[in-house]
Amino acid sequence: MWRAGQAPPLQTLRVAGRTWRFLRTRWRVTDRGGWHNLARTRTTKKLAQRIDLNYFKRPTLLKRAKFWLSVAVPLLAVVWIAWHGFSRDSSVYSSGRMSGAHAVLEAECAACHVQTAGTFSAKASDTACLSCHDGPMHHAAKMDAGDCATCHAEHRGRMSLIAARNESCAQCHGDLKTSNGATRFAAHIESFEDGHPEFAALRSNGAVAASDPGTIRVNHAIHMKPIRRGPNGPNVQLACGDCHQAAAASAKWNYADAAYTTATTSYTDLDEVLALQADAFHRSKPMSGRELVAPVKFAYACAGCHSLAFDKRFSEGVPHDKPEVAHAFLVKKFGEYISAHPAEVRVMRDPGRDLTGKPLAPEVRVLTPTQWVTERTAEAEELLWRKTCKQCHALKVGDRQDHLPSVEPARTTVKWMPHAKFDHNAHRGFSCESCHQKALTSTETSEVLLPGIATCKACHAPGPEHAESRCFECHTYHDWSKRKEVIPTFTLPALRKTGN
Amino acid sequence: MRIDKTQRGWAITSLILVAVFTAIYVVYAVHAPEGPRGGSDLGLTFGVIGFGFMLFAALLGARKRVPTWRIGRAQAWMRGHLWLGLLSLPVILFHGGFHFGGTLTRVLMWLLIITVVSGVFGAALQHYVPRVMTTDVKLETIYDEIGNVQKLLREEADRGVETICGPLGIGKSANEEVQRAGGFSAARPMVTSSGGAAVAAETVVLSEEECAPLRKFYLSEMRPFLEQPKMRGSRLSDADKAHGAFTGLQTLMPEAAQATVQDLEDICDEARQLVRQEQLHHLLHGWLLVHIPISLALILLGAVHAVMALRY
Numbered sequence: 001m002w003r004a005g006q007a008p009p010l011q012t013l014r015v016a017g018r019t020w021r022f023l024r025t026r027w028r029v030t031d032r033g034g035w036h037n038l039a040r041t042r043t044t045k046k047l048a049q050r051i052d053l054n055y056f057k058r059p060t061l062l063k064r065a066k067f068w069l070s071v072a073v074p075l076l077a078v079v080w081i082a083w084h085g086f087s088r089d090s091s092v093y094s095s096g097r098m099s100g101a102h103a104v105l106e107a108e109c110a111a112c113h114v115q116t117a118g119t120f121s122a123k124a125s126d127t128a129c130l131s132c133h134d135g136p137m138h139h140a141a142k143m144d145a146g147d148c149a150t151c152h153a154e155h156r157g158r159m160s161l162i163a164a165r166n167e168s169c170a171q172c173h174g175d176l177k178t179s180n181g182a183t184r185f186a187a188h189i190e191s192f193e194d195g196h197p198e199f200a201a202l203r204s205n206g207a208v209a210a211s212d213p214g215t216i217r218v219n220h221a222i223h224m225k226p227i228r229r230g231p232n233g234p235n236v237q238l239a240c241g242d243c244h245q246a247a248a249a250s251a252k253w254n255y256a257d258a259a260y261t262t263a264t265t266s267y268t269d270l271d272e273v274l275a276l277q278a279d280a281f282h283r284s285k286p287m288s289g290r291e292l293v294a295p296v297k298f299a300y301a302c303a304g305c306h307s308l309a310f311d312k313r314f315s316e317g318v319p320h321d322k323p324e325v326a327h328a329f330l331v332k333k334f335g336e337y338i339s340a341h342p343a344e345v346r347v348m349r350d351p352g353r354d355l356t357g358k359p360l361a362p363e364v365r366v367l368t369p370t371q372w373v374t375e376r377t378a379e380a381e382e383l384l385w386r387k388t389c390k391q392c393h394a395l396k397v398g399d400r401q402d403h404l405p406s407v408e409p410a411r412t413t414v415k416w417m418p419h420a421k422f423d424h425n426a427h428r429g430f431s432c433e434s435c436h437q438k439a440l441t442s443t444e445t446s447e448v449l450l451p452g453i454a455t456c457k458a459c460h461a462p463g464p465e466h467a468e469s470r471c472f473e474c475h476t477y478h479d480w481s482k483r484k485e486v487i488p489t490f491t492l493p494a495l496r497k498t499g500n
Numbered sequence: 501m502r503i504d505k506t507q508r509g510w511a512i513t514s515l516i517l518v519a520v521f522t523a524i525y526v527v528y529a530v531h532a533p534e535g536p537r538g539g540s541d542l543g544l545t546f547g548v549i550g551f552g553f554m555l556f557a558a559l560l561g562a563r564k565r566v567p568t569w570r571i572g573r574a575q576a577w578m579r580g581h582l583w584l585g586l587l588s589l590p591v592i593l594f595h596g597g598f599h600f601g602g603t604l605t606r607v608l609m610w611l612l613i614i615t616v617v618s619g620v621f622g623a624a625l626q627h628y629v630p631r632v633m634t635t636d637v638k639l640e641t642i643y644d645e646i647g648n649v650q651k652l653l654r655e656e657a658d659r660g661v662e663t664i665c666g667p668l669g670i671g672k673s674a675n676e677e678v679q680r681a682g683g684f685s686a687a688r689p690m691v692t693s694s695g696g697a698a699v700a701a702e703t704v705v706l707s708e709e710e711c712a713p714l715r716k717f718y719l720s721e722m723r724p725f726l727e728q729p730k731m732r733g734s735r736l737s738d739a740d741k742a743h744g745a746f747t748g749l750q751t752l753m754p755e756a757a758q759a760t761v762q763d764l765e766d767i768c769d770e771a772r773q774l775v776r777q778e779q780l781h782h783l784l785h786g787w788l789l790v791h792i793p794i795s796l797a798l799i800l801l802g803a804v805h806a807v808m809a810l811r812y
Contacts, residue, residue, distance in 0.1 A: 047641070050641075050645075050648070050649055051641070051645050051648075052645060055642060055645050055648075056644065058644060060643070060644050062781075062782070062785060062786070062789075066788055066789055066792060069789055069792070069793040070793045070796055072793070073793035073794060073796065074796040074797045074800050077797040077800050077801050078800060081604070081801065081804055090812075091602070092603045092604050093602065093603075093805075093811075093812060094601070094602030095601045095605060095809075096601040096602050096605075121810075121811060122811055122812055124812075146533075149534070150534065151533060151534060152534070153535065155602065156535075156599065164533075164534065165533060165534055165535060167530070167531060167534075168533040168534060171533055
């Protein structure tokens, strides 16, 4: 056992067959001849001595991991891409998901990317697009607008291909030039907010103010206030929908008259509406019939109040039809009547109808039935042509050989914006007068009650908090009235297989 | 590499490039009829520039493997790697119009993002970890030798305890029997002393009773700690708790053993610092395990994308 003052312990080390004896560093001879335990020392030399000079040749875990990961990860990438290559799946190279309409072609690259024989390139071309659907031209005088992909960018996800950016339209409409050098449209439109003029129907043409071409006299202001229903009817408050409804609407008509709704007429719907140019109908999809408000029909909207009574002997009114039809009806009615009431050929003069300046008729006259019918018909037509019909219709007297008046065509405007589409059905959540405010005060037919562009801009503006305002929302590029049917070539089994 | 004032030129150039690219992109994006696309002329230009930046950044690895190449200073390559690699992200985003596209392009975008983000993380670590290393690891050694030094420390501790307590009965491997030169208490040729007869190495200088607390502490706590310094749960892995333990041990040991106890505390401290160094080293270099493999895959798939994009 070691005691203070004794020699310090030594260590032996056998290296390469030789035995070394070592004194531990902390032991040192003290002044009194003993041994003292010294603290550990740390010198550069000692630090260096414990390092294996070939340490950098030994791979550490970190180095090994770095190396093998650098081999494995790229190898994995190669295997992954090669696997797609061997399985002939080119969809991995797709630059993005396809639009909803083309989603079925997601794995069928060759449907659009037609490989030209002998070349590496397999770019999508207009030919591929046109093999499935037609793309009718926009305007005969348009300048070149590029290929399909200029406006319809595919591989942008499940978005609608018709949702083209404003810039697509502004390529031409930002500085409109036509092949024939003339245009009747605004020449500098960048977007709905930038450069879009007021709707054409509301624009003055020089000194001529915008005017409704319709000829049916309507005082909207009177109809929007409480109004008497017929000569002896109660007061009623009309709503817009009592007269104006979408073509395909099946709502109840509050002021219809069955006698008129079931009657056939000699005129057609087209006789009532303003003749439109064929190219005004740009339709990208079949109409639902609820987009536009149908022309007001007398039978459904007016007959409930506006009686076409023509003689006190009859409770029914004259047909709402052309004058010759009404005339024939009157002759027939009066003829039937006098046959049933032959005594009435004896006509007493009605003192109430004596008019100053006119010779008085004899006190009592006895007419032949024909004469009676002629007189009664004339009286009825006097009432109709001068008052009842004229209240709404513009009549011309004297330009017909049969002495009947001619009725001005109604020229009702069905579509106020022939180059745009508007869907009343999509706006059914709003009250009519919130947009058509002028209807509350309009007294003249000539007043255009179409809301101005400012009304639309209240909701349709850029930004997520607003309704869509890009061009495609109202306008359609292709003139679908000129579409040509394309014979489809795809088969379901072919599209179901993946790859290529 | 630290990003300091010496890199002002690179930083300003990069900012100017980003500003120019951004301005070009904004004008292009606003006026492109159907929005920015990778296949448009400008989109392709952005793609080529971005891929060029990535390629240059990737070539740093090759430059490092062949340090004798006389193609610019390594420092310039590193700076180019940092700044052009960083620039490649916005340029490629401009290339794709901020769309991640289909399967391959989506994979590429994420690989690029991971590569750039890991690179930025690594560059940020270069500012933080060395300072922490200086503060926390005063007894730093070469990372590759940490295991070896830990073994030497264990042997030194064994010898210290055996010297005063006698054999500990610990089976040692052949490696541990062969000790390299050097080390704190490494053996050195004996200095001749006055009364100096050589004494056996395993001389016991304390009685068994005196030695019992040290022997118990060493065998039950310290040696397990030295064998697995990263193992949690030992109070010796915490500096304050370890100091408390050794202070308590010193009160139980005679004067002759105080220096040895002190040595053991120093050894524990150094072992703890080496663990800390190892942790910091892993932090400082571990991001490369992500950065390098992902960037290699990025370059490889990027080349495939470039070729196939020309086809479609």
